[in-house]
Amino acid sequence: MKRIIVLTMMMVATTTFAQEFTEQDTLRGSITPEREWWDLNYYHLDVAVDPDKKFISGSNTIRYKVLKKNQVMQVDLQPPLTIEKVTQDGKKLEVVNNGNAHFVQLKKKQKEGDFNEIKVYYSGPPKEAVRAPWDGGFSWKKDPNGNDFVATSNQGLGASVWWPNKDHMYDEVDSMLISVKSPKGLMDVSNGRLRKVDEDTNTYHWFVSNPINNYGVNINIGDYVHFGEKYEGEKGTLDMDYYVLRDNLEKAKEHFKDAPKMMEAFEHWFGPYPFYEDSFKLVEVPYLGMEHQSSVTYGNQYMKGYLGRDLSGTGLGLKFDFIIIHESGHEWFANNITYKDIADMWIHESFTAYSENIFLDYHLGKEASADYVIGTRTNIQNDKPIIGPYNVNTEGSKDMYYKGANMLHTIRQLVNDDEKWRQVLRGLNSEFYHQTVTTKQIEDYISKKSEIDLSKVFDQYLRTTMIPLFEFKIDGNKVKYRYSNIVEGFHMPLKILIDGKSQTLSPTADWKTQELNGDLSTLKVDRNYYVDHKQVK
Numbered sequence: 001m002k003r004i005i006v007l008t009m010m011m012v013a014t015t016t017f018a019q020e021f022t023e024q025d026t027l028r029g030s031i032t033p034e035r036e037w038w039d040l041n042y043y044h045l046d047v048a049v050d051p052d053k054k055f056i057s058g059s060n061t062i063r064y065k066v067l068k069k070n071q072v073m074q075v076d077l078q079p080p081l082t083i084e085k086v087t088q089d090g091k092k093l094e095v096v097n098n099g100n101a102h103f104v105q106l107k108k109k110q111k112e113g114d115f116n117e118i119k120v121y122y123s124g125p126p127k128e129a130v131r132a133p134w135d136g137g138f139s140w141k142k143d144p145n146g147n148d149f150v151a152t153s154n155q156g157l158g159a160s161v162w163w164p165n166k167d168h169m170y171d172e173v174d175s176m177l178i179s180v181k182s183p184k185g186l187m188d189v190s191n192g193r194l195r196k197v198d199e200d201t202n203t204y205h206w207f208v209s210n211p212i213n214n215y216g217v218n219i220n221i222g223d224y225v226h227f228g229e230k231y232e233g234e235k236g237t238l239d240m241d242y243y244v245l246r247d248n249l250e251k252a253k254e255h256f257k258d259a260p261k262m263m264e265a266f267e268h269w270f271g272p273y274p275f276y277e278d279s280f281k282l283v284e285v286p287y288l289g290m291e292h293q294s295s296v297t298y299g300n301q302y303m304k305g306y307l308g309r310d311l312s313g314t315g316l317g318l319k320f321d322f323i324i325i326h327e328s329g330h331e332w333f334a335n336n337i338t339y340k341d342i343a344d345m346w347i348h349e350s351f352t353a354y355s356e357n358i359f360l361d362y363h364l365g366k367e368a369s370a371d372y373v374i375g376t377r378t379n380i381q382n383d384k385p386i387i388g389p390y391n392v393n394t395e396g397s398k399d400m401y402y403k404g405a406n407m408l409h410t411i412r413q414l415v416n417d418d419e420k421w422r423q424v425l426r427g428l429n430s431e432f433y434h435q436t437v438t439t440k441q442i443e444d445y446i447s448k449k450s451e452i453d454l455s456k457v458f459d460q461y462l463r464t465t466m467i468p469l470f471e472f473k474i475d476g477n478k479v480k481y482r483y484s485n486i487v488e489g490f491h492m493p494l495k496i497l498i499d500g501k502s503q504t505l506s507p508t509a510d511w512k513t514q515e516l517n518g519d520l521s522t523l524k525v526d527r528n529y530y531v532d533h534k535q536v537k
């Protein structure tokens with residue numbers, strides 16, 4: 001883990017993309033000394049939501065283990081929300097603010113190995129979502145019957161947009177209680193399982209018994225009705241529960257049949273659903289959707305595809321509800337295996353974009369899945385690298401979705417053994433079970449498990465915008481070929497077809513000559529490899 005933290009530096013610029021970062025970006029995006037000394041153990045977020053005033057108020061109890069001595073603790077909360085007070089053992093503490101970062105001055109001596117708690121009281125009108133879930137915050141909406149329909153979403157922006165916490169992804173809380181006081185007559189659905197309801201105050205208490213990342217925590221308030229099913233999965237009986245607006249119940253019962261189909265395909269390819277203890281839920285929301293852990297939010301309007309559109313242009317994208325499949329795929333890649341730094345967001349989005357074609361592979365076969373993932377190449381921009389700059393809470397290119405998926409599809413060809421490839425994907429989910437990770441851990445694991453050194457493949461596709469160009473020249477019964485537009489040392493076997501028959505070449509940066517049988521004018525590059533090709537004279 002790189003740790004370059006210079007708090008006094010006002011501006012940090014990266015030469016590569018000429019993006020400028022502020023001290024606030026560093027406070028938010030790095031493991032500061034005021035964060036690294038304590039390990040999150042438990043949160044009790046207790047919040048009252050008032051849609052009429054667009055106002056929230058409450059507290060978060062933070063229990064932590066002292067890893068090394070320090071008396072200053074960083075807690076994040078974004079304006080216009082304000083911290084009213086912070087206490088430890090009932091005593092009020094001084095807090096020094098620096099923008100979104102609040103430095104709590106602890107009085108009690110923090111001894112290594114101790115478990116301590118602070119309680120942060122806060123209130124205010126949280127930032128309203130502009131275009132949830134991308135530009136998130138609170139969505140204060142109404143359902144068609146005029147009932148309040150409220151939801152939170154905050155990936156990237158950070159959970160501190162609506163509740164005080166350690167707003168960095170490297171440290172996940174081990175378990176969490178979420179108590180939400182909702183308007184009378186409406187229900188809150190959050191993560192994990194419903195433990196109890198206080199009828200007098202209409203407060204819903206949800207308990208998450210597994211580690212959860214900050215952006216996964218959510219509140220959804222609406223006129224919900226519930227239905228559910230028991231799914232017999234790899235780890236036993238899984239509760240699959242669905243919360244939808246009252247008027248959508250019949251529609252949802254039909255439409256959510258994609259959910260058990262999703263579970264079957266993903267357990268096969270990725271391993272057991274990672275949160276049996278907390279159940280699986282789909283929760284209707286007034287925005288498109290988000291991978292909130294064990295309460296995947298759904299707003300795809302009960303349409304197939306992505307709001308009725310097929311992102312692959314092949315027709316196959318209309319065979320499933322994009323939000324049910326994609327957002328649930330994140331239970332494995334985002335919620336089970338979580339990036340430490342958002343710069344490595346490909347770990348979430350490349351695998352999950354890839355999961356869309358894996359779903360098709362399971363239900364419609366290998367050719368259909370290949371058609372789909374290859375079809376999504378039209379969405380690739382190659383504008384900047386997939387991996388972003390570190391320690392400043394900044395993600396890389398949107399190509400992390402479909403270029404990433406096509407890189408993984410290419411690696412499947414290199415592995416050339418689908419059962420082995422499946423064991424790589426399942427192995428990732430057991431090796432990094434409930435962990436936060438770096439890209440290096442993921443890359444190294446895939447290379448090791450597949451027994452192929454893929455380091456240059458990852459460098460090429462994740463760290464540059466260059467697409468390998470396979471150049472070839474036909475001379476009688478010989479073909480001359482090489483790769484250009486590659487990183488140094490890039491070598492990747494490539495399948496070509498001659499007379500429709502497949503054979504493997506081993507191009508590098510240097511021209512090679514090889515004698516081949518068949519009509520060389522029919523030479524084609526196997527479409528499953530994400531490379532460009534050009535015949536040179």
Ligand SMILES: [Zn+2]
Pocket residue numbers: 326327330348349352
């Ligand atoms: Zn996603």
